[in-house]
Amino acid sequence: MQKALVSVTGKDKPGIIAKVSTALFEMNVNVLEISQTILDGYFTMLMIVDVTNADAPIADVAVRLNEVGEELGEVINIQRTDVFDAMHRI
Amino acid sequence: MIEVNEILQTMQMIREQHFDIRTITMGISLLNCKKNTDRETAEAVYEKVTSKAKNLVRVGCELESELGVPIVNKRISVTPVSMISGNDPLPIAIALDKAAQEVGVNFIGGFGALMHKGSTRAEEILLEAMPEVFAKTERLCGSVNVGSTRSGINMDAVRKMGHVIKKTAELTADTDGFGCAKIVVFCNAVEDNPFMAGAFHGVGEPEVVVNVGVSGPGVVERALKEVRGETFDVVAETIKRTAFKITRVGELVAQEAAARLGVPFGIVDLSLAPTPARGDSVAYILSEMGLEMTGAPGTTAALAMLNDMVKKGGVMASSHVGGLSGAFIPVSEDIGMIEAAAAGCLRLEKMEAMTCVCSVGLDMIAIPGDTSANTIAGIIADEAAIGMVNNKTTAVRVIPAPGKKAGDTVNFGGLFGFAPIMEVNGYKNDAFIQRGGRIPAPLHSLRN
Numbered sequence: 001m002q003k004a005l006v007s008v009t010g011k012d013k014p015g016i017i018a019k020v021s022t023a024l025f026e027m028n029v030n031v032l033e034i035s036q037t038i039l040d041g042y043f044t045m046l047m048i049v050d051v052t053n054a055d056a057p058i059a060d061v062a063v064r065l066n067e068v069g070e071e072l073g074e075v076i077n078i079q080r081t082d083v084f085d086a087m088h089r090i
Numbered sequence: 091m092i093e094v095n096e097i098l099q100t101m102q103m104i105r106e107q108h109f110d111i112r113t114i115t116m117g118i119s120l121l122n123c124k125k126n127t128d129r130e131t132a133e134a135v136y137e138k139v140t141s142k143a144k145n146l147v148r149v150g151c152e153l154e155s156e157l158g159v160p161i162v163n164k165r166i167s168v169t170p171v172s173m174i175s176g177n178d179p180l181p182i183a184i185a186l187d188k189a190a191q192e193v194g195v196n197f198i199g200g201f202g203a204l205m206h207k208g209s210t211r212a213e214e215i216l217l218e219a220m221p222e223v224f225a226k227t228e229r230l231c232g233s234v235n236v237g238s239t240r241s242g243i244n245m246d247a248v249r250k251m252g253h254v255i256k257k258t259a260e261l262t263a264d265t266d267g268f269g270c271a272k273i274v275v276f277c278n279a280v281e282d283n284p285f286m287a288g289a290f291h292g293v294g295e296p297e298v299v300v301n302v303g304v305s306g307p308g309v310v311e312r313a314l315k316e317v318r319g320e321t322f323d324v325v326a327e328t329i330k331r332t333a334f335k336i337t338r339v340g341e342l343v344a345q346e347a348a349a350r351l352g353v354p355f356g357i358v359d360l361s362l363a364p365t366p367a368r369g370d371s372v373a374y375i376l377s378e379m380g381l382e383m384t385g386a387p388g389t390t391a392a393l394a395m396l397n398d399m400v401k402k403g404g405v406m407a408s409s410h411v412g413g414l415s416g417a418f419i420p421v422s423e424d425i426g427m428i429e430a431a432a433a434g435c436l437r438l439e440k441m442e443a444m445t446c447v448c449s450v451g452l453d454m455i456a457i458p459g460d461t462s463a464n465t466i467a468g469i470i471a472d473e474a475a476i477g478m479v480n481n482k483t484t485a486v487r488v489i490p491a492p493g494k495k496a497g498d499t500v501n502f503g504g505l506f507g508f509a510p511i512m513e514v515n516g517y518k519n520d521a522f523i524q525r526g527g528r529i530p531a532p533l534h535s536l537r538n
Contacts, residue, residue, distance in 0.1 A: 007097075007101065033091075037094060039102075044098075046094060079158025080158075083157050083158060085092065086342040087335045
């Protein structure tokens with residue numbers, strides 16, 4: 001399974017989860033886990049997603065999420081979780 | 091499953107503490123490019139570099155976007171050009187510069203020679219050509235190895251490099267002698283260093299290879315903030331843990347890049363490489379250890395520990411560690427070093443002491459434009475002696491900025507930063523440098 005982390009940073013407001021999840025659903029990306037936290041005073045939502053069967057490569061998913069981010073006024077990034085595994089797991 | 095706090099820690103490293111992969115460097119052998127004439131050789135060189143490295147930048151950008159870790163530079167190192175050049179190395183230099191531009195890398199290293207024990211005719215010609223080459227090319231870098239622990243120091247080469255640096259500065263006077271930022275004089279040069287300007291593809295290397303240089307002084311500085319007032323035991327452990335984490339990402343990028351490019355993975359270089367950005371400084375790590383500024387008494391000890399702990403943490407995190415692997419202490423590329431030099435806290439002699447324990451040597455140091463070629467040669471000889479005796483790599487990259495004097499400032503822009511001109515001891519050494527010949531290898535070179 002190829003996992004990725006979607007991070008949404010900005011102001012908390014209604015509809016963030018709905019809009020991001022919809023966009024991911026439309027690209028056949030499955031959401032595995034969601035958590036929310038405050039990072040340096042900013043609302044931060046972290047989603048672990050499964051991109052194994054995604055319709056598009058991660059770079060294209062990132063472009064779509066950027067568009068959603070612009071509509072919402074949030075910064076949305078996606079990156080493979082391999083970096084976190086490499087750094088924190090032996 | 092990865093914990094939220096671990097994710098946040100990594101995100102902070104990247105977003106706030108300037109953690110990045112400093113370079114993916116593709117090493118390419120040019121040994122089969124030698125033809126009957128230098129012009130034909132130049133054509134073969136251009137063909138080979140542009141074909142082997144055609145996907146380098148694309149793969150680097152893909153990995154950057156997928157992994158979410160900045161990969162700042164994509165670069166190329168090649169076989170020392172003196173091994174394939176003849177009477178006129180200029181066309182080969184221009185071909186390399188053009189090839190770098192064509193594939194989109196900002197620097198290509200290897201216009202140099204290995205002369206630690208003596209020189210060939212081609213090497214002599216290449217040295218003569220260096221000033222013109224670095225004035226005429228944009229992306230080409232070069233290095234010359236003038237000494238090694240095994241063979242001693244070639245003092246003829248040392249003397250000549252003093253003149254090469256001086257002349258290069260004069261030919262690039264309109265940019266404050268920037269041409270000299272592309273020349274490194276080594277003792278114990280390594281064959282797999284991915285960092286510029288000293289990268290070259292050694293003769294013991296495979297046809298093509300990928301080496302990766304990590305970075306992250308800001309991450310180490312931040313980690314040390316958490317242990318203020320603790321003992322050195324705790325400081326050492328903290329640096330090790332941080333270096334381990336940074337290097338693991340370097341290893342991941344190196345393995346993926348090599349697989350996608352279809353070339354062997356060489357090494358990960360663990361070096362902490364600073365940039366002029368605030369919060370990306372090796373000097374600030376030393377300050378965080380408790381020194382008011384780099385250069386204060388205790389600096390050499392602090393740097394020695396930092397350098398060693400970076401290695402100890404990093405070496406477990408990568409299957410193959412190589413290159414220079416330690417802490418770089420360039421002046422113009424590190425805001426904390428710039429501040430210390432400008433304040434007069436950090437002087438050339440203290441830097442020399444620091445090079446005994448850092449990963450390389452006197453790096454990106456601007457000196458007065460009227461510094462003589464022999465004085466520069468003397469600085470090179472001193473550094474080479476430190477490297478030779480201590481069995482480590484040392485290097486000199488100094489810029490005698492034409493028309494500038496101690497206390498003035500030069501600005502090279504971008505990653506090269508800016509620097510105050512540092513004072514140089516003006517007492518003469520002409521009779522010493524004019525002797526020529528070789529300083530024999532030290533006793534401990536005889537290890538067989």
